[in-house]
Amino acid sequence: MRKKVAFYTLGCKLNFSETSTIARNFHDEGFNRVDFNEVADIYVINTCSVTENADKRFKSIVKQAQKLNPEAFVAAVGCYAQLKPQELADVDGVDLVLGATEKFKITSYLNDLSKNDLGEIHSCEIGDADFYVGSYSFGDRTRAFLKVQDGCDYKCTYCTIPLARGISRSDTLENVLKNAEEISKKNIKEIVLTGVNIGDYGKGEFGNKKHEHTFYQLVKELDKVDGIERLRISSIEPNLLKNETIEFVSQSNTFVPHFHIPLQSGSNQILRQMRRRYMKELYVDRVAKIKEVMPHACIGVDVIVGFPGETDELFLETYNFLNELDISYLHVFTYSERDNTLAAGMEGVVPKNIRTKRSKMLRGLSAKKRRAFYESQLKTxxxxxxxxxxxxxxxxxxxxxxxxxxxxxxxxxxxxxxxxxxxxxxxxxxxxxxxxxxxxx
CATH class of the missing domain: 2.40.50 (OB fold (Dihydrolipoamide Acetyltransferase, E2P))
Incomplete structure (x- = not known):
């Protein structure tokens, strides 16, 4: 009898693409994949460090697996497993915790699949995460998430992702194109490009900072792949979204007019405290360029509320900045303290009830922006x-x-x-x- 394996993915599109790669490894080892709400021999949970209350969410998912099969082997992988391996290993029912370098080797850690009294940890120093594993997902029939880059060299003061995923590194152009061609043969109509910092595409393995290719070159080559109806760029930093890329997308038959560009704050003072690599004036310039060549383009924005030092005046500066900007929707994140980040020790902590209130205000603004954008597209x-x-x-x-x-x-x-x-x-x-x-x- 082939053993059954089930997967649960928390977090971003990148995690979904990596879960699919891990699932294919299981398939190659003779396992059958089933849904997470079915009885399985192994449950694999791909964790996220960005999710609010990540530990509570993880515990409830483990309980769900144990209800389905108390004897099942439970493994945790991903970002939270790298950052807090002992916390996850201490959760009742968890048998294996794998960090950043080990998650793609999970099948080699599975011996007799008997339950462990204590969760076994195989973690690494994040500096060892200097190699690249390509991934893509095709969980639904319409679109696939194609990973082109991993890790991040930025040092934003609120972010744990460099600690969870390591340095910025990229897939080779040849391998990205090969994966895109494989996807195109599966009758999937849309590819979404994913990574931690995809605009930084081109940095090689082992900390090599030289860019073999640029993101612009990647976009141009992907546009030539036969059989893909649509290509969509996921989140890209404003300082890395160049005019040449925007102009190419405006003329492409395959790349769609949709950009998701993190802002995080509309206050230059807060942007400096966050150690972002741009000021709000550059963001205005990026939006203006997109709308100049693609007036119908959709522009999504990430924004964080309640960062330390965000006074009422600075929050209103962000609110008014976004209100006046020609954007289409917001993804609003309520700031939460993360261990081993500079922001966690900063003064000017914003009370949680104020953070919640500000988040609600921006979510309301997002609904208004989305409605206005939809209305602008009627009769087209x-x-x-x-x-x-x-x-x-x-x-x-x-x-x-x-x-x-x-x-x-x-x-x-x-x-x-x-x-x-x-x-x-x-x-x-x-x-x-x-x-x-x-x-x-």
Missing amino acids: KRKVLFESENKEGYIQGFTGNYVKVKAPWNPELVNTLHEVELTKIDEDGLVRLEFIKELAG
Whole structure:
């Protein structure tokens, strides 16, 4: 009998791509993959260090696995496993904890799969994480997350990711293109490029700071891959998003007009305290350039509220800055202290109730921005890629510029591209399509 393995992924698109690679390793070793809500012999939890209350969330997922099979072998991998291995190993039911360099070798640590009295830890000094493992996911039929870069050389004062993932390093251009071609043969219509700091693409392994290729070169070469209908750039730092890339995307048939650009604060004073590598004036310039060449482009923004030293005045500076900026939506993060970061020891701690209030204000602003962006797209024709889930009688999908639409459920639309006219925003905020007119691919 083939053993069964199930996976649970916390956190970012990069984690999802790496879980898929680990799952393929299990498949190659003779395991069958099942859903996490099914009985399995092994449960693998890919953890995240950014998630609020990561330890509580982890404990509840372990309990879920144990309810399904009290005798199952439970393994923790990923960022939280690197940063706090002992904490995870101490959770009742956990048998194995693997750090940054070990997670892709998980099958070599599985011997008899019997439960351990204590969680076994195989962690590393993060300086040893100087090699690169390429990954891509194709969990759903419509899109794949393609990892092109890992680690980060930036020293933002609030961030643990360099401690969890190590130095910035990249896949070779040849291997990225090979992975993209493999994805294209699986009838997947969209690839999302992922990494920790993808604009830094090109740095080699072993701490080699020389860029073999640039992110711009990567984008140009990926645009030539046959069989991929859409390419989407995930989060990219404003100081690394160059005019040449923006202009290329504006003329590309494959790259979609959607950018997600971290800002973190609209106050230069806070940006300095965060040790970000730009001021807000550069951010204004990036947004203006995108809108100049792609007026219909969708621009998403990451922002942190409640960073130490963020007074009411500085928060309002951020709020007003975002309110006036021609952006489409926000991802709002409430600042939380992280061990071994400079920010955790800074003065001017913002009370948690104030952080919550500010977060709520920015989430309200995000809803307003998204609505205004959707309204600006009404009466235009856009290509929609439909997804596979039946949600209360509707099928959903996204336009290239990230407008979420829904239409009456029709299984024949799954994983197909159609050109539609955007005519009406429904009560739930999505653009509703009455029928599909023209097949576009």
